Amino acid sequence: SLPFGVGITYYGVEPGPLTTLQTTLTVLFFVYCLWIAFRFYRTGQRGKASPLFFTVIVLVVGATNDAAVAGGLYRFVYVSEYAFMGIVLLMTYLLAGDVIEAASTREALQESEQKHRQLVEQGTDGIIIVQDSVIKYANKRMAELVGHQSAEELVDAPITAYLDPEELDRARSNSELSATEQAVIPVHETVLNRQDGRQLLAGINTGRITYQGEPADLVFVRDITARKQVEDALQQRNRELGLLNRAGRTLNSTLDLNQVLDAV
Incomplete structure (x- = not known):
């Protein structure tokens, strides 16, 4: 025991x-x-x-x-x-x-x-995911840019309906080159085709991601119409000022001061 x-x-x-x-x-x-x-x-x-x-x-x-x-x-x-x-x-x-x-x-x-x-859906830029030239995802802002009522209307639509595939390739090349050189990714300027037939000036940049196990492009789209209009107006104004400046220099070089004093 x-x-x-x-x-x-x-x-x-x-x-x-x-x-x-x-x-x-x-x-x-x-x-x-x-x-x-x-x-x-x-x-x-x-x-x-x-x-x-x-x-x-x-x-x-x-x-x-x-x-x-x-x-x-x-x-x-x-x-x-x-x-x-x-x-x-x-x-x-x-x-x-x-x-x-x-x-x-x-x-x-x-x-x-x-x-x-929420950030993506409420963002000011259009966002799409493109896989095999087909749109797999789009946010509300992207739908507004191309004239659709809802983002669901863009899903499974071909990217060629809104953007030239060559433009997407150029934007991808710019992004990859900038990433290699550790530089700021540039915005590629292009034209979007809207549903109503009009065209929209847009700046896009893109990056490669994996979406549902397959490679895809994450594309950011921004409406640059107003910015381009301001830039064009500034360029036109600069051209006009340049012409006035050259005209003033030409007038000054040909002006005879003695003739002016005699006239007075």
Whole structure:
């Protein structure tokens, strides 16, 4: 008997296929936990490695105790079964923590995705995703630029209906060249074809992305009609001022001051 009058009944276990299988599974589980623990530790994930090291220690202590008790070294209870129960509870606790953390991360990602989607949908620039010369996504502003009521009307439409594919290739080449040279990505000026047949002056830049597992072009489109009108007006004004300046210099060079004084 144990202290405090606690009695123990030991059941004899004859070696056989079942005990061999149990021992083999225990050893495999021990090796697996040790291997995973070392992998976590080497990759800097010590928070995940520590419980696995603790599990290995519990298994070793339990197996050593049971072997000593079975060999008659001292009288005590077999603890392997309790060790396994404790390990199951520990793993359940850790798994619950991982599940809660994953749920929190998923919620944060959803909130971030919603914020980015709102920024894209409410942006002042048109945004489209082009894949194999077909529009796969468009925001509301892009629909407004080309004269559609909703962005859904652009989805699965050919890009050739609104933009010359060669213009898209030129914009892509400019972006790739600028990225290689670590320079500011230039805005490629082109003409968009609207649904009503009119044309719109636009500045576009593009970048390569992966969309639904396949390469695609992310295209930003901005209406530059007003800016071009201001630039044209400034250029016209500068030309007029240049003509007046040249006329003034010509007049000044041909003016005879004596003739002017005589006339006065």
